[in-house]
Every structure is written in C-alpha cells, then in structure tokens.
Amino acid sequence: xxxxxxxxxxxxxxxxxxxxxxxxxxxxxxxxxxxxxxxxxxxxxxxxxxxxxxxxxxxxxxxxxxxxxxxxxxxxxxxxxxxxxxxxxxxxxxxxxxxxxxxxxxxxxxxxxxxxxxxxxxxxxxxxxxxxxxxxxxxxxxxxxxxxxxxxxxxxxxxxxxxxxxxxxxxxxxxxxxxxxxxxxxxxxxxxxxxxxxxxxxxxxxxxxxxxxxxxxxxxxxxxxxxxxxxxxxxxxxxxxxxxxxxxxxxxxxxxxxxxxxxxxxxxxxxxxxxxxxxxxxxxxxxxxxxxxxxxxxxxxxxxxxxxxxxxxxxxxxxxxxxxxxxxxxxxxxxxxxxxxxxxxxxxxxxxxxxxxxxxxxxxx
Ligand SMILES: *Cc1c(COP(=O)(O)O)cnc(C)c1O
Numbered sequence: 001x002x003x004x005x006x007x008x009x010x011x012x013x014x015x016x017x018x019x020x021x022x023x024x025x026x027x028x029x030x031x032x033x034x035x036x037x038x039x040x041x042x043x044x045x046x047x048x049x050x051x052x053x054x055x056x057x058x059x060x061x062x063x064x065x066x067x068x069x070x071x072x073x074x075x076x077x078x079x080x081x082x083x084x085x086x087x088x089x090x091x092x093x094x095x096x097x098x099x100x101x102x103x104x105x106x107x108x109x110x111x112x113x114x115x116x117x118x119x120x121x122x123x124x125x126x127x128x129x130x131x132x133x134x135x136x137x138x139x140x141x142x143x144x145x146x147x148x149x150x151x152x153x154x155x156x157x158x159x160x161x162x163x164x165x166x167x168x169x170x171x172x173x174x175x176x177x178x179x180x181x182x183x184x185x186x187x188x189x190x191x192x193x194x195x196x197x198x199x200x201x202x203x204x205x206x207x208x209x210x211x212x213x214x215x216x217x218x219x220x221x222x223x224x225x226x227x228x229x230x231x232x233x234x235x236x237x238x239x240x241x242x243x244x245x246x247x248x249x250x251x252x253x254x255x256x257x258x259x260x261x262x263x264x265x266x267x268x269x270x271x272x273x274x275x276x277x278x279x280x281x282x283x284x285x286x287x288x289x290x291x292x293x294x295x296x297x298x299x300x301x302x303x304x305x306x307x308x309x310x311x312x313x314x315x316x317x318x319x320x321x322x323x324x325x326x327x328x329x330x331x332x333x334x335x336x337x338x339x340x341x342x343x344x345x346x347x348x349x350x351x352x353x354x355x356x357x358x359x360x361x362x363x364x365x
Contacts, residue, residue, distance in 0.1 A: 006128040013118055017332050028330040034356050036347040037332040039164070039194075039308050041230030043282070043350065045265075046275040049231065052268035053261055064260035071263050074270045075238060080210045084243050087250065090257050092193060092224040092237025097123045098252035099156060099220055099239070103187045104129035108155030111147055113139045115339045116160045117191060129155070137341065138168045138302070141178045148182065156187045161207060162194040165336060165345045167304030169198045169205045179216045187245070191222045193237075198305035200280045205305055209240040217242045220249075227307060228276050229269045234262040283307050286348045293358055297365050310336070312343040319343050322364050329360045 016037030023030055036042075072083040089095035100123040104110050110124040115137040124131045132151060134143035139159065148154050162169035179188050190207055199206035209221040224237040236258060239249060269276075290309045294301040300312040313319050319342045323335035334345040346357065 004128075006125055010122055010125045011118075011338070013122055014338070016334060017327070019332070022327060022330060022332060026328055026330070033330040033332065034349065034353045035332045036308075036349050036353065036357060037334050037345075038232065039227050039306070039347045040232050041228060041279050041307075042347070042353060043230065043275070043279055045230035046269055046272040048272045048275075049265050049268045052264050056261055056264045059260060062260065064256050064258060064263055066256055068258060068263055071236075071267045071270075074267050075240075078270065079208075079240065081213075081240060084246060085213065085240055087239045087241075087246055087253065088258050088263070089237045089239065089253075090235040090262075091226060092191070092222040092239070093119055094235075094257060095220075095222055095237055095239040095249070096120065096189070096191070097126075098249040099187065099189055100124055100129065101127060101252045102245075102248045103156040105155070107153060109151060109153055111144065111151075111154045111157045113137070113144075113158075113160065113163065115163075115166055115336075115341065116158065117164050117193075120158045120160075137339075138166055139163055139170055141170065141174055145178060145181060148186070154186055156189060157182065158189045158191060160191040160193075161205070162198045162305040164193065164306065165308070165310060165334065165339065167302045167306045167308060167310050167345075169194075169202075169305040171204045172207050173204070175207060176215065179219060182218065184218050187218055187220060188216065189220045189222060193222065193224045193227055194306040195223070196228050196276070197280060197283060197307055201284060201305050213241055217244070220245055225266045225269060228279055229266070230275070230279070231262075231265055231269055234259075234265045236262045236266040279307075282350070283348045286351060286354050289354055289358075290346065290348065297362075299365070308334075308345050308347045310343055310345050312341065315342070317342070317365065322361065325364050326357075326360055331357055331360050333357075 019033050019035055022033050068088045072086045076083045096119055104124055106128050109130045109132050111132050112120050114133045121131050132147055212219050212221055221240040225231040302310045320335050320337045336343045
C-alpha cells in the first residue's frame with residue numbers, strides 16, 4: 001500500500017521503555033527495575049490525586065465537561081490570566097499539534113533547535129510542513145534569528161525552555177529581546193514543560209506566561225502535568241495565549257479531548273503544590289550527585305535546568321552500548337543516539353534509585 005509521501009521522512013516516536021517490557025525481555029522483577037527514562041516524578045503522584053481518581057471512578061460513564069472550566073479556573077488563578085486564554089490538551093503534545101496545524105503548511109515552515117523535543121518535527125512532517133533547525137544542538141538565539149530572517153517563510157518557532165533532551169535554558173531577557181524582533185504573523189511557542197524546575201534553580205530563566213502573552217500577542221506558552229505534577233499517565237497539558245490564538249487552536253480540537261478523570265486529577269494535583277515542591281527540591285539536591293559523579297569519571301554533562309541530566313561520553317565509550325548494558329541490569333535511561341549524540345539522558349530519581357544508577361554504570365565506564 002502507498003501512503004502519503006510526507007510519512008517517508010517521519011521517524012516513529014519512541015518513548016522511554018516501559019517497566020513491563022524490561023520485565024518480559026530480561027526477566028527482571030519489577031522491584032529491581034529503575035526507570036529513569038521519561039522525566040516522570042520519581043515520587044509518583046500526590047495522594048490527593050489518587051483519592052480524587054478513586055472518588056470519581058463511578059462517574060466515567062458520563063462524557064467529560066467539555067468546557068473544562070474547573071481546571072481552567074484553577075490554571076487561570078495560578079497564572080493571573082482569564083480562562084479564555086487557555087486550552088487544555090491530552091498532554092501539551094496535543095496543543096503542539098494544534099499550533100502546528102494552525103500555523104504551518106507546505107509553504108510555512110517550522111523553526112526549531114537542532115536537538116529538541118521530537119514531536120515538533122513529527123507533527124510538522126505529518127502535514128507536509130518543512131522543518132528548519134539551527135546548526136547548534138542547544139538553543140542559540142542568534143542562529144534562530146539568522147534562519148528566520150534568511151528563510152523568510154517561517155510560520156512557527158519553537159523555543160523549548162528548558163530544552164528536552166539536553167537540559168539547557170535561556171534567560172528571560174534574552175528570550176524577550178529575541179521575540180521582539182519577530183513579526184506579528186509568526187507564532188513563537190515557548191514550551192515550558194520544565195519551567196518550574198528552571199525557575200527554582202535560577203529566577204533569571206523564569207518565563208511568566210501572563211507577561212509573555214501580554215508583551216507579545218504572537219506567543220503561545222505550553223505547560224504540562226506530566227513532569228513535576230506526576231501525572232504522565234493522565235495526559236493533561238495546556239496552552240496559554242491571546243483569545244485570537246485560542247479561537248484558531250479550538251478549531252483543531254477534537255471533542256472531549258481530555259478524559260473526565262484526567263481533568264479531576266489535574267485539578268487535584270494543583271491543590272497539592274507541596275508535593276510538587278518536594279520533588280523539585282529532591283531534584284536539585286540529587287542532581288549535584290550526578291554532577292560530582294560525572295566529574296569524577298571525566299564524563300561531560302550539560303548544566304541542567306530540568307529533572308534530568310544529559311551525560312556526553314568521549315569517543316572511546318559508546319552511549320548506545322552503555323544504555324543496552326544498563327537495561328540488562330534493569331536500569332532504563334534514554335539513549336541519545338537517534339539525535340546524533342554519543343550520550344544518555346537520565347531522569348533524576350529518588351536517592352536510592354540514583355545510587356543504583358551509579359553502582360550499575362560505574363563498571364561500564
Ligand atoms: C514531556 C514534554 C512535553 C509534553 O508532554 P505531555 O505529556 O504531552 O504533556 C512537551 N514538551 C516537552 C519538551 C516535554 O519534555
């Protein structure tokens with residue numbers, strides 16, 4: 001069978017390997033498996049969320065409230081915006097696809113960093129839009145500006161701040177200066193999936209969605225409940241922008257795109273910010289151990305503003321081999337070979353998970 005031509009250039013997205021797969025393939029009992037591959041919250045999810053899901057389980061026969069007003073009201077309050085400035089997606093992933101569908105096409109390109117969240121590229125290619133990428137792996141705003149100017153046909157720019165899978169971020173003032181040079185008809189997306197981590201580590205990196213969209217009406221801010229809030233399995237994310245942008249994005253939204261339990265879970269998660277803070281504090285405390293380990297073992301690492309750290313190996317060591325050997329020992333991390341990098345991305349876990357990682361990787365170095 002022949003399929004649409006644009007599918008030929010798409011690499012199927014590979015998520016972090018699930019625990020079940022490692023159990024099956026290597027016969028390792030689940031309690032011995034350490035998953036540090038998908039940037040999930042290592043403390044799980046808040047008890048309040050679990051209780052809420054239990055309470056609302058009997059209601060699943062009903063369609064969700066498609067206005068999603070309860071969650072939107074909580075988000076609007078948190079960010080000091082109006083509910084009309086919000087759209088909720090099945091993960092912020094879905095909002096990325098809405099934005100690309102609204103702003104890119106065969107003639108209007110997508111501009112991203114060379115090594116960034118894979119879904120920008122995949123959604124763009126699905127609709128036959130070209131993706132142009134900066135020469136540098138990490139975000140370099142001069143390169144972004146140069147390509148934007150030179151090409152002249154960019155519909156949407158993605159800034160992943162902080163960047164997945166590398167971990168770097170940019171100062172707000174530099175980001176604002178960059179956006180001020182972009183024309184009103186080009187959408188600039190700030191993907192803030194890890195913004196709460198960045199803001200905790202360095203306030204200069206913090207990008208406030210309200211300030212962003214009020215200063216620049218051509219911007220879209222993205223947030224997710226999958227990382228610090230511990231709700232990856234519920235698939236909830238959101239976009240924040242002007243009503244004009246919202247009107248366009250809503251045209252792309254399938255009906256009932258977020259489940260009723262997901263909406264309840266996200267609302268409950270917002271009522272337990274202490275749980276989120278605990279995760280962020282553990283993250284940066286434990287990250288220091290990774291940095292010390294990397295220095296001791298002469299491994300390069302990227303200064304990270306997220307809940308993961310990217311380790312880059314010297315030529316003599318093969319990251320894919322290391323990832324494979326770790327997997328056999330029940331340690332799941334992310335190999336970055338598909339990005340053209342000889343490195344791995346490791347989610348910062350609980351102290352005992354991180355110790356297991358150091359113990360298992362040491363003999364492979
Ligand atoms: C995890 C992630 C998302 C969104 O995840 P969802 O689970 O779809 O909300 C978006 N952008 C980046 C950079 C991410 O790492």
